[in-house]
Amino acid sequence: MDTIEPVHGTAVLLLIAAVAVAVLLTLIIVVKLHAFISLVLVSLGTALAAGIPVADVPDALTSAFGSTLASVALLVAFGVMIGRLLEVTGGAQVLADTLVSRFGEQRAPLALGVAALIFGFPIFFDAGLVVFLPIILTVARRFGGSVLAYALPAAGAFAAMHALVPPHPGPVAAGSVLGGDIGIVLLVNLPIAVVSWYVGVMLVSRVLAARIMVPVPDLLFGPKNGGRSEGSGHDDRPPPSFGLVLSILLLPLVLISFNTVLTTLRTDGLVAEEGLVVDLLVLLGNTPVALLITLLVTIGVLGTRGRTLAETTSLLDEALAPICSIILITAAGGMFGGVLRTSGIGEALTSSLEGVGIPLLLQAFLIATALRVAQGSATVALTTASGLVAGQAADLGDLQIALLVTAIAAGSTVLSHVNDSGFWLVSRFFGMDEKTTLKTWTVQETTLGLAAFAVAAIAWPLAGAL
Numbered sequence: 001m002d003t004i005e006p007v008h009g010t011a012v013l014l015l016i017a018a019v020a021v022a023v024l025l026t027l028i029i030v031v032k033l034h035a036f037i038s039l040v041l042v043s044l045g046t047a048l049a050a051g052i053p054v055a056d057v058p059d060a061l062t063s064a065f066g067s068t069l070a071s072v073a074l075l076v077a078f079g080v081m082i083g084r085l086l087e088v089t090g091g092a093q094v095l096a097d098t099l100v101s102r103f104g105e106q107r108a109p110l111a112l113g114v115a116a117l118i119f120g121f122p123i124f125f126d127a128g129l130v131v132f133l134p135i136i137l138t139v140a141r142r143f144g145g146s147v148l149a150y151a152l153p154a155a156g157a158f159a160a161m162h163a164l165v166p167p168h169p170g171p172v173a174a175g176s177v178l179g180g181d182i183g184i185v186l187l188v189n190l191p192i193a194v195v196s197w198y199v200g201v202m203l204v205s206r207v208l209a210a211r212i213m214v215p216v217p218d219l220l221f222g223p224k225n226g227g228r229s230e231g232s233g234h235d236d237r238p239p240p241s242f243g244l245v246l247s248i249l250l251l252p253l254v255l256i257s258f259n260t261v262l263t264t265l266r267t268d269g270l271v272a273e274e275g276l277v278v279d280l281l282v283l284l285g286n287t288p289v290a291l292l293i294t295l296l297v298t299i300g301v302l303g304t305r306g307r308t309l310a311e312t313t314s315l316l317d318e319a320l321a322p323i324c325s326i327i328l329i330t331a332a333g334g335m336f337g338g339v340l341r342t343s344g345i346g347e348a349l350t351s352s353l354e355g356v357g358i359p360l361l362l363q364a365f366l367i368a369t370a371l372r373v374a375q376g377s378a379t380v381a382l383t384t385a386s387g388l389v390a391g392q393a394a395d396l397g398d399l400q401i402a403l404l405v406t407a408i409a410a411g412s413t414v415l416s417h418v419n420d421s422g423f424w425l426v427s428r429f430f431g432m433d434e435k436t437t438l439k440t441w442t443v444q445e446t447t448l449g450l451a452a453f454a455v456a457a458i459a460w461p462l463a464g465a466l
Helices: 008-030 034-048 054-089 090-103 104-120 124-143 150-165 169-177 184-210 242-267 275-283 287-303 309-342 345-351 360-375 379-395 398-413 423-428 432-465
Strands: none
Touching: 008 034, 008 309, 008 398, 034 054, 034 275, 034 309, 054 090, 054 124, 054 242, 054 275, 054 423, 090 104, 090 124, 090 242, 104 124, 104 150, 104 184, 124 150, 124 242, 124 287, 124 423, 150 169, 150 275, 150 379, 150 398, 150 423, 150 432, 169 398, 184 242, 184 398, 184 432, 242 275, 242 345, 275 287, 287 309, 309 423, 360 379, 360 398, 360 423, 360 432, 379 398, 398 432, 423 432
C-alpha cells in the first residue's frame, strides 16, 4: 500500500511512533501478552492514530502482513525441513565436526562466521540464516555455553553481506540511484563488510556471549546432542560424508547465485532483458524455488537412506509444527513496519534531517538511520535514503559514491528492533525473549553499522583526493 498524505505534523507522527513502540514493548515484556497478538493490536492502533483512513486500515494491515508472510513462510518452511533432515541423519554433526577439526574448538565461532560471510555473498539474510541454523545449533550443542557465541557471528555475517555488498538488492539499488558503478561498489564494500563484521560483530559477540547466557533452543531440531533422544528420528545409521553435506549446502548457494548475478547484469544492461535460458536460471535461483529444489535433493539423498518416504514425511511434519509461531510473529512484525511506512512516519522523520548543513556522508547515515528506526526495513531505508541524497552526489567520483552507499547501508543496519521482521526471526530461532534480543541482536546490529560508517568516514577524504 502506498504512503498516505499525512494528516498530522512531524512532531505528532514521531510521538505516535514512539508511543507505539513503547506500548508494544510493555504489552510483550511487562504484560506478557503473546507477541503476535501484541503486534497486531499495536499495528491497528497505530494505523488509526496516524490518520490512515478507517476504510483503508484493513488493507494497510493485511498488505504488509501478506508481503512479509510471502517472503518468509516458504523460506522458513523449506529451510527447517532441510535442517531437520541434516540434523537427524547426522549431516549437521559431520559438518560441525569438520569445521571444528579444521579451525579448532576455540575458533568455532570464527569458523561459523567466516562460512556465513562466504555463503552470504549471494544469499539473502533470512534464507542464509535458516539454511545455516542446524549447523549453528549443532556446534552450540557440542560445546555448550551460550548459543550467542555461535549464533551472533553467523547471523551478523549474513546481515553485513546483505546490507553492504552487491548483488544484494539494497546496495545495488542505492548504487544505481546515486549513479555509481556497481562493480566499484562491490570492490569497495566487500572488504568494508569483512572489517566491520569482525570489529562490530565478532568482537562484540564474544562480550555479549560472556555476559548473557542463552541456552541452546530445542524448538526446531528436537532434544540435545544431535537429536539422539527418543522421538527425534535419529538412529545408528552411518552419517553422510562431509562432501555430500557440503554439496547440499552449496546447491542453494549456486542456484541463488544465478538469480542475483543475472538480475544485476540485467539491471546494468549487460544481459538482454529477454531470453529463455536466462529466465530459467533466474527462476531456478529464486530463493524459495532454490530451497525447494535443495529440499527435494536432500530428501532423495539423505531422507530416504534406510527410511521409507512415509517416515521421512513424518520427520518433516515434526519440523514444521513448531515454526507456525515464528512465521506469524515475523509477518506481524513486518505488518507493524508496513503501517509505519504507510502512515508517513518515516518520511516525517527524515524530512527534519534534510538541509541542516551537516556533511553529506553523515547526513546520508543519519537519514538512513532515521528510516530504519521508523519503519524497520533495511532495504527500504537504503533505497529511500539514497534517493534523498542523490542530488548532492551528482559531482562525486565513483569511490566516494561507493562510500556513500556504505554510509547509507550502515545507517540502514543499526538499531534493529520490534518493527523489523529480522528481529523476530533471530529472537524466535535462537529462543530469546524480546528484552534479551534488544540487549544482544539490536546492540550487535548497531555496532556493525557504526563500524561500517567509521571505515567509510576514514576513507572518505582519501577517496575525494583520488
